[in-house]
Amino acid sequence: EAQVTQNPRYLITVTGKKLTVTCSQNMNHEYMSWYRQDPGLGLRQIYYSMNVEVTDKGDVPEGYKVSRKEKRNFPLILESPSPNQTSLYFCASSLGNSGTDTQYFGPGTRLTVL
Amino acid sequence: GQNIDQPTEMTATEGAIVQINCTYQTSGFNGLFWYQQHAGEAPTFLSYNVLDGLEEKGRFSSFLSRSKGYSYLLLKELQMKDSASYLCAVLDSNYQLIWGAGTKLIIKP
Numbered sequence: 001e002a003q004v005t006q007n008p009r010y011l012i013t014v015t016g017k018k019l020t021v022t023c024s025q026n027m028n029h030e031y032m033s034w035y036r037q038d039p040g041l042g043l044r045q046i047y048y049s050m051n052v053e054v055t056d057k058g059d060v061p062e063g064y065k066v067s068r069k070e071k072r073n074f075p076l077i078l079e080s081p082s083p084n085q086t087s088l089y090f091c092a093s094s095l096g097n098s099g100t101d102t103q104y105f106g107p108g109t110r111l112t113v114l
Numbered sequence: 115g116q117n118i119d120q121p122t123e124m125t126a127t128e129g130a131i132v133q134i135n136c137t138y139q140t141s142g143f144n145g146l147f148w149y150q151q152h153a154g155e156a157p158t159f160l161s162y163n164v165l166d167g168l169e170e171k172g173r174f175s176s177f178l179s180r181s182k183g184y185s186y187l188l189l190k191e192l193q194m195k196d197s198a199s200y201l202c203a204v205l206d207s208n209y210q211l212i213w214g215a216g217t218k219l220i221i222k223p
Contacts, residue, residue, distance in 0.1 A: 042118065042213030043157075043201070058210075090156060099209035100145055100164070105156035 002027045006091050006106035013081055014114050021076045021109050023091030031094045032074040033058070033103070034066065036087040043090070049074055050097045081113040116140045118214035120202050125220045126192055134187045134200050134217045142207020148176055148187045149201040151216065157201055160187070189219075197221045 004025045013019055025032065033048040035058075045058030049068040063085055065077040074093075078085060089109045094101040117139045126132040138146070145164040149157035163169060163178035163185065175188040187200055199216040206212055 040122075040215055042215045043203075043211075044213070045211070099205045099211065100162065102159040102162070103157075103211075105158070107156055108154075 002104075004091055004093055004104050004106035006089075006109050008109060009107060010110050012112045012114065015082055016080050019078050019081060019111075021078075021089060021091075021111070023074045023076065023106055024072050025074075025091075025093040025104070026072065027093065027095070027104065028071065029093035029095050029104075030071075031097050031101070032068065033092045034064070034074070034076050035090045035092065036060065036085075037090060037108075038087050046076070046089075081111075083113050085111065086113050087111060116204075116206060116212050118202055118204060118212055120200075120214040120217045122215070123218045123220065125222060126189075128192055128194060128221055128223050130192050131188065131190050132192060132219065134189070134202075134219065136185045136187070136202035136214060138183050138185075138202070138204045138212070138214075140204050140206045140212055143180060144205040144207065144209055146176075146178055146185050146205070147201075147203045147211070148185075149203065151199045151201055153198070160200075192221050194221050194223070 034046040035043040044060045047066040049055045091106040092103040094103045119137045148160040151157040161176040168177045173190045178185045201216045202214040203211045
């Protein structure tokens with residue numbers, strides 16, 4: 001089944017404890033992206049990647065890191081999480097890099113930082 | 115700045131028709147998307163408009179007027195499963211997606 005998977009789905013952690021949220025897609029998509037979704041705000045892009053070893057900052061990159069060593073994987077790293085990073089996170093992928101392709105979203109990771 | 119406006123919440127009756135509006139002010143325009151998002155789930159693609167006019171897809175239709183910076187999503191023969199948030203997103207001149215905050219649609223029997 002074609003899909004985007006994220007792990008973990010739920011995570012409660014404490015300030016300053018490094019964490020990684022994994023994202024994997026099995027559709028051979030070029031483009032991958034991380035978003036956060038907060039109440040009353042639209043999806044905000046954190047980082048995106050147009051291909052292996054190519055990553056770029058989105059609208060809200062501060063406090064986050066990503067890597068794209070393989071085409072299928074795009075992990076999101078929080079080196080020192082803070083309470084303002086409590087949010088719902090989505091990974092997404094699309095076939096091409098033009099932006100006009102449909103984005104396929106993972107199921108989401110609900111992160112709480114205490 | 116770039117801005118996408120949608121109503122926060124709408125209520126409609128099962129079997130009826132509802133129109134969800136989206137207005138945008140962005141630096142350039144390369145298309146507009148509508149996504150559906152059920153509570154606690156991931157957004158899923160509904161439509162993509164880049165030219166003016168109405169595109170129909172079953173019970174759902176999407177309209178675009180580039181000169182007015184305006185789009186709407188029309189849902190006909192509403193079903194309870196249509197209760198969800200509807201997200202409008204515009205692809206700007208840099209081919210970056212700008213997302214609206216979404217419209218929560220509540221369907222009543």
